[in-house]
Amino acid sequence: MELNEALIRTGHPPHTGTYKKNRLSLFCILRKVALFVIVFILSFHIPSFIPSLNHREQTIREILEVLERHPTGLANVTKEEIAEVIYEEAQRHNHDPKFILALIAIESEFKNWSVSEQGAKGLMQIMPYVAESLAQELGIEWSGDRTLFNPYINIRIGIYYLSQLIFDFKDVGVALTAYNYGPTYIKSLIERRERIPHDYYRKFHTSYQNI
Secondary structure, three states, X not given: OHHHHHHHHOOOOOOHXXXXXXXXXXXXXHHHHHHHHHHHHHHHHHHHHHHHHHHHHHHHHHHHHHHHOOOOOOOHHHHHHXXXXXXXXXXXXXXXXXXXXXXXXXXXXXXXXXXXXXXXXXXXXXXXXXXHHHHHHHOOOOOOHHHHHOHHXXXXXXXXXXXXXXHHHOOHHHHHHHHHHOHHHHHHHHHOOOOOOOHHHHHHHHHHHHO
């Protein structure tokens, strides 16, 4: 009995420590593999973001250079912010920023406080009654005609308006003419099968080439 008791007392317990160690090692290996896979996948996508960011910064800088060549009546800091707004809104509506700059050039000559004989206001020369309706669609607070002298709002509404006209007329040249003459007038010409004037589009094309 004493011998058996001694054998029982000196017996080894199960090797739980070795099992845990192996499990931890396997976990570490799997974690490293997962990390490697993530890094490997990202390595193909991250470089594609860099050119995009560089293109954005370069384009905004080019827009700002155009704004700085003209007497806008706005502070330099505001011009920098406007350059970003033009870029972002142009991207949102799939327009070339240069296209928008050319439109601003012939509409207001980049003068923020410009008012036409018909009452169109701001950089993109929008009629207040048109702008008020579009502001509601865009969720922009309308504070009367003076709202159009806010260059950020004016640009947002103007680009949105132009996009609607292009969608309605299915023709960029006709849409630009409607922007200047008014869509109701252009639609009446189309209905009567009369010639649509091309002088404004030619003027725009020259402006676009000179931007």
